[in-house]
Amino acid sequence: MEKLDLIIKNGNVVLPAGLEQLDIGIKDGLIHILGKNLLNESEKIWDATNQYIFPGMIDVHVHFSEPGREHWEGFHTGSQMMAAGGCTTYFDMPLNGIPSTVTEEALFKKANLGNEKSLVDFSLWGGLVPGNEGDLEALAKSGVIGFKAFLSATGNQEFESVDDITLLNGMKQIAKLGKVLALHSESAAMTDWLKEQKEKEGKFTADDYLETRPIMAEVEAVQRAIYYSEITGCPLHFVHISSAEALEIIQQAKARGLNITVETCPHYLLFNHQDLRERGTVAKCAPPLREKDEQEKLINLLIDQKFDMISSDHSPCPYELKDPKVHNLFQAWGGISGGQFTLMSIIELAVKHEIPFESVAKWTAQNPAERFGLSDRKGQIKEGKDADFAIVTLSKSFTVTEDNFYAKHKESLYLGHTFPCVITGTINRGNVVYENGRVMGSTPYGCWVKPVVTEIVSN
Incomplete structure (x- = not known):
């Protein structure tokens, strides 16, 4: 057999059917062979004895802010x-760059920057905003992974939330384009009105913030979107669902045959509203962290396999927008910085609640690849697919510090948290991009990954 580029030996490989101790032979960026005791010559051997080989995580929900706001987070630091x-693959959301990714021109501008700077592979969301319905087809044909819209205020004047008519028109068109619409689902009417009441009363505490974004606001928006999906036939992906009641409605719709998937985020599973009370702005996000009893419900729903995938919703900003001394919590940026910790978070929950590692791989790799048209090359450890891996040990723990957190800005809800595992290596299409605590050089190994082309339905 021809010489291989890399052999990963003796690892516990996380396959869809469970764990199996196998060697992995890599050539030309692909998984060339899986087997026991591979004896072929190789440029490099990686000994993964007593370690776990997961398929590289696919994070479908991150906010890098390039172009225009690279000082928030850009492709270089974000991908590291x-x-x-x-x-090994992330999907960048369309809203925080300037311009936002709502036209074909903006899409290519962002893609070029990613190709120049990203350490790992990436895909790009397009946006649905008032006035860009005419841009959706070109965005779809050019390779967006799907479309994103907000049902409540975005906090970003470059990317407006959608009104109901824009949403219906957009959903009808997105269905014809064979794409998925991802939705931030909170009722604008409820959240805006409740916020206005609190501001009139001069109430700006953590409890006040939580009360302006109640579970019923998420539930109403989710239910409305599902009704619209039934009318238009548009596939939906609900992002960062934070309540059991909203998830129950989604499950009922899926049982009726609607084309819907749903994610939650690690911060809703590891943290709760008490963290916002105690730690302030660093724990502010939208939807907000819920009370402890709701957090426990979400963990149980995860255990019961009710979520399709887990994503970070990494949403960083400069320090001054998260200033912990700010009197008015409503004025602080609402986002959790923590894209580095999603896989470790779910492994922590898996260890604690005896969740099989193949479920972790399904939530973090297989299901995202299948949902968004990348399963021909990503999402599983299988011969012929991209050699994308996360190598993990449970023999060490990892405590988050400013020194080992690679985001541009070092404030995070995760600082000080200890995970019962360590990422010892990350391999993207055969390239070792992270090893034993070090990002391996600055070569931009990543590239723009487009989904399998879906035929556009004509009228």
Whole structure:
């Protein structure tokens, strides 16, 4: 047999059917062979004895802010952070760059920057905003992974939330384009009105913030979107669902045959509203962290396999927008910085609750690849697919510090948290991009990954 580029030996490989101790032979960026005791010559041997080989994580929900707001987070620092967390493909959301990714021109501008700077592979979301319905087809044909819209205020004047008519028109068109619409689902009417009431009363505490974004606001928006999906036939992906009641409605719709998937985020599973009370702005996000009893419900729903995938919703900003001394919590940026820690978070929950590692791989790699048209090359450890891996040991723990957190800005809800595992290596299409605590050089190994082309349905 021809010489291989890399052999990973003696690892516990996480396959869809469970764990199996196998060697992995890599050539030309692909998984060339899986087998026991591979004896072929190789340029390099990686000994993974007593370690776990997961498929590289696919994080479908991150906010890098390039172009225009690279000082928030850009492809260079952001992709290094993802690599340090075992992520080999991330999907960048369309809203925080200037311009936002709502036209074909903006899409190519962002893609070119990613190709120049990203350490690992990436895909790009397009946006649905008022006035860009005419841009959706070109965005779809050019390779967006799907479309994203907000049902409540975005906090970003370059990317407006959608009204109901824009949403319906957009959903009808997205269905014809064979794409998925990802939705931030909170009722704008409820959240805006409740926020206005609190501001009139001069109430700006953590409890006040939580009360302006109640579970019923998420539930109403989710239910409305599902009704619209039934009318238009548009596939939906609900992002960062934070309540059991909203998830129950989604499950009922899926049982009726609607084309829907749903994610939650590690911060809703590891943290709760008490963290916002105690730690302030660093724990502010939207939807907000819920009370402890709701957090426990979400963990049980995860155990019961009710979520399709887990994503970070990494949403960083400069320090001054998260200033912990700010009097008015409503004025602080609402986002959790933590894209590096998703895989470790779910492994922590798996260890604690005896969740099989193949479920972790399904939530973090297989299901995202299948949902968004990348399963021909990513999402599983299988011969012929991209050699994308996260190598993990449970023999050490990892405590988050400013020194080992690779994001541009070092404030995070995760600082000080200890995980019962360590990412010892990340490999993206055969390239070792992270090894034993170090990002391996600055070569931009990553490239723009487009989904399998879906035929556009004509009228």
